[in-house]
Amino acid sequence: MCYLIIVLAVIAVLAGALFFFLDNKILYKDLKGKHVVVTGGSSGIGKAAAMEAARLGAHVTIIGRDVGKLNAAVSEISSQAKEGQKIQHASLDLTSDYESVQKCLSTLETDIGSIFMLINSAGMCICGQFETMKVQDIKKLIDLNYFGTAYPTYYVLSGMKKRNEGLIVFVSSEASLIGIYGYSAYSAGKWAVRGLAEAIFMELVGTNVRLTLAFPPDTDTPGFANEELTKPKETKLISGSAGLSSPEYVGRKIVHDSLNGKLYSVFGLSGKLMTILYCGAVESVGQVLLQIFTMGLLRAIMVPVMLSFHKIVRDGLKEKQSETLKNK
Template identity: 50%
Template structure:
C-alpha cells in the first residue's frame, strides 16, 4: 500500500513539473490586446497593472471617466515597454445595451488589434435579506453582474473562435459556490456566472479558446468597502472566516491560472476547499486536479458541514441578541 502511494505521488509530481514547464513556455501577453471591464478600480485595475507588466496593450472599460483617467495613468506607469505599449479606456455601462457594448469592443479591436484576453471584472454586491432588498437593486445586480459579463463575451466570442485563439475570464466569487445569509440576490447572480462559464467552456474548447472562472474571497477594494455599509451582522461574521485579501494577490493568481489554462482560479484555503467540493460537472484542468477531487471530496464535505454548523450558530445567536434587545425596549 505504501509503495502504491509513493508511485502515485511520484506520478503527480512529474505531471506537475511537466505542466509547469509547458505553461511557462506559453505564458506571454507581449503585444497582446487585453480588455478588462470594471478596470477602473479594485481587482480589475490590479489585473490591468499585472498584464501591463507582461507587455500587453490594455483597454479599460468602466463608467466613471475620472476613475478611468486615473487608472490609465497608473497602468501606463507599470508598462513593461512604455514606448511600445498602448493603454486606452472606454466609458461604457456593459450591462445596459448590447449593441453599444458590441460596437465599443469591435471599435477597440479596430484600434488596437484582436482581443486576445477578455477579463470580466464589472460587478458589485448589494447585501441584505431578500425581503429587505428593493426591486430596483435586484434589477441592477442582475443587469450588471450577469448581463454585464454576458454581453462583452457575446460581442467577442465569434471573432475569437474564427481566429482559433483567445482567453475569457469571468470574475465571480466564493458566492458562486455557496449561498450565504445576506447574499440571496448577489449569490444568484454569481451562481449564474458559474453556469455560464461551464457551458461556455464546452462551446469554446474545440476552437482553442479557454475559459477561466475566478472565485476570489472578500477582497480589499472600493466595492467591498461600499458593500460593508449594508452588510447584515450575520453576513459580516460569516465572511470573516475567509479573511480579506489584497486585489494584487487576487489579480496575480487570476492571470497565472488563466495563462495556465485552468478553469478555476482560486486564492486561499476556503476557495480551494469549495472548488474541490463543488466540482460537480465542472471541467477538469489536469489529471492531478482530478485525483485531488476524488481523494478529498468526502473529507472536504465533512469539513464544510462543520463550517455550515458554525454559520447557523452565528445566525441563531444574532437572532437571540435581537430578540433580547426588542424585549428590553
Template identity: 50%
Template sequence: MLFIWLCIIFVPCILIPVVVYLRPSPKKSVNGKHVVVIGGSSGIGKSVAIVAAKEGANVTIIARNVEKLNYAQKEIESYKCCKEQIISKISVDICDYESLEQNFSKIETIVGPIFMMVNCAGMAICGEVEKFTLDEIKQLVDINFLGSLYSVKAIVPKFKMRKEGIIVLTGSQVTLMGMYGYSVYSSCKFALRGLAESLYMEVKPYNISVTLALPPDTDTPGFANENKTKPTETKLISDTAGLATPENVAKKLVNDALTGKFFSYVGFESYMVTTLCTGMSPFSTFLDVIMEATVLGLLRIISAFYIISFNKIVKKCHENKTKKIM
C-alpha cells in the first residue's frame, strides 16, 4: 500500500517536468505583425519575405540596390493575403550602424513595432587564403559578420523593451565546418554561431528567441556569383550535395523561427553537420537531446567517410596542379 502511495505522489512529480520539456513549443503567428527581412531583395531573403506575406505579416525588406528593392516589393505584394498588409522597402547599407538604427526606428513609426527580424544579407568570395586581398577580407567580414552584429545591436533594445521578438541570423553549412576555399567566408559564419549562442542566453529572459539558419547550397543569384570564384576543389566538394531551392529553405526557416528552434537546417547533410556540432548549443526539448545523443556516434562514422572523400578530392587536384607545373 505504501508503495502505491509513493508511486501516486512521486511518479507525477517526475513525469510532468519530463513531458513539459519533451513537448515542442507552440508555433507563433506573424499575422498582423511586422517582419523585417535584411537582404530581402533577392534569394532566400526575398523568399522569406514572401512566406511572411502569405502568413499575413506586414513586411519591410532592406537592401542596398534600389532597383532590386522596387522589383522585389512588387513581387512580394502579389502574395499578400489581405489588402491591409503593408509591404515596404528601405535602401540602407547594413554596415552603417547609425543609419540602420535610424531606419529601424523610422519603419516602426510607419509600419508598427518590429516583431521578427531576419538577417539574410551575406556574400561569399572563395579561394585559397593567401590569394585574398585585404579589401576582399574586409568586405566579407563587414557584410557577413558586422552587418549581422549591427542589426542585432540595433533591434535588441526594442525587443527587450517590449519583452517579445524573434531574431534570425543566416549562416551556412560552413558555419559549423570548414571547407577548402571558404577560409575567410567560413570564419565570418563561424563567428555568427558565437553571436547567436551568446545572444540566445542574453535575451531569453525577455521572451526573445534566436534562430541560426544553416542553409545548404541554394539556387540563388548570390550562389551564382559565388560559383565564379570557387576553386576546382570547392566545386567538386560542393557537388557531392544537392542544390536547395530558396522557397524550401525560407519555409523551413520561418517555421523553425516561429516554433523557437535554435538551429534551422534543410537536408540530410545539414542535419548531420548540425547534430555533430550541437555541443553546448541551446535546445528546444529534451526529445531533441535524446535523438541527438542516440544518433551521434553513427553520424560521426558517416561523417568520416565524407571527410575522407573531401581529402581525396583535394589531393587529386593538388596532384593535377603539380603535374601541370612540371
C-alpha cells in the first residue's frame, strides 16, 4: 500500500512538472493565403500534401528536378485551388549545395511571400546489403534524404523564428525507428533526419514555430515502385507485412497533424507502437504516462516481431547457401 502511494505521488509530481514545462501549443487551423513550400512535390506523398494545402487555401510552391513532372503536378494541384491562389513550381537539385537552395527559396519568398509552411518530402530509397551497394548510391541517399531536408530547414528557421510563426514537416520513415535488413543506407539518412528533428524540437521551445516528424509506412508512390526494383526478398517479406498506404491518405494526414500541433505523425498500429517505444521528444502528458505504463508490455510485444524478422533473414541465408551448393 505504501509502495502504491509512493508511485502515485511520483506520477502526480511528474504530471505536474510536465504541465508546467510543456509549451502551450499554438494550433494553426488555417492555411488560407499562406505560402506552403513542398519539396519532392511532383509526385507521391509530396504532391498529395501540396494538393491538400491548396484545398485549404494556401499559395503552393512545389520543388523538384523534373520540369515535366513539375508542370503536370502543378496542373493537378491547381484543380484544388480557388481563384487568387498561386500554384507554381521551382526546379532545384536539393543536393547541389546550400547556396543554390538559399537562392531558390529566397526568390520564392520575394515572389509570393514568406514561407509559412515547409514540407520536406524529397527523398528516395535504394535497397541492398550495405557491403554490396555502390558507394555513390550510399552518398546519393544521404545527400537527398538528409541534406535535402537539412538545407531548406536551415534556410526557413531564422525567418520563422523572427516572425514567431511557421510550420516545418520532416517526412522520415518507419525505417528510422528500427534497423531492417536491406535498408541500411536508407535508414542511416532517415535516422539522421529523426535526430535533427528531435534536436530542433528543443530549439523551438518558447516560440510559436512548430515541427512535425512524420513516419510514413510503405506508400503506393512512384518512389516505392522504384524501391521495389532493388529490394531483397527478405526486405519484401519484412516490410510487406504492414501493407501499402495511399499517398493521398498519408499526405493529407501529415498536413493536418502539423496544423494540429503534433510532434509525431504516425500511421497504423505498428507506427504507433514504435513511436511510443523509440521516440525521445516529450509531446504531451498523455504520451509520457502511456510510455511509463506500457513500455514493458510494448517491448514484450515487439521482441517476437523483431525475432520473426531475424528468422526471415536466417531462412533467406539458408536458401542462398542451398542454391550455392546446388550450383557447385
